[in-house]
Amino acid sequence: MYKVSEFSEMTGLSKETLRYYAEVKLMEPAFIDPKNNYRYYDDGSYFLALLLIKLRCFGFTIQEMTSVMEDESFAHLEDLLLHKRANIQLQIEELTSKKEEIDAFLASGKEHEQ
Structure with missing residues (x-):
């Protein structure tokens, strides 16, 4: 499991972007610690983040990316x-x-x- 700061550094996605992606249900953390609400990401999250980054490079909107994630x-x-x-x-x-x-x-x- 990766803390938000580690995951942000690994993927190049800012903490704000990760927070926004979670807010719009595009990419939610793999685990949220109920004690302190810290968010954690896993290897599956990493591959999803790489896909989202690539889609953004291709000019996909948030709505289009959400459609891709929902359709699978x-x-x-x-x-x-x-x-x-x-x-x-x-x-x-x-x-x-x-x-x-x-x-x-x-x-x-x-x-x-x-």
Whole structure:
């Protein structure tokens, strides 16, 4: 079992984030000592934390992460990841188009200077 400070250091999640994740029932401590209310995490919590960190990197919202945790289905996670991937591809295409428009605009300005 790991104390909150140890677990925070291991995962890179702040104590505040861990508290918030517990509050929204995203990742609750493995054990809460009834004597002093200290929260403890275990190895299972560690792997769950790594998954949550990865999902946040992928741009998942708290609601989407909660949906993944409640469903516990790889098919559901795969669907969400494919949807995220499609959205990222769309953003890339939109940004590439904007970049090309800027390049064209700058090039046309240089042609008029000469």
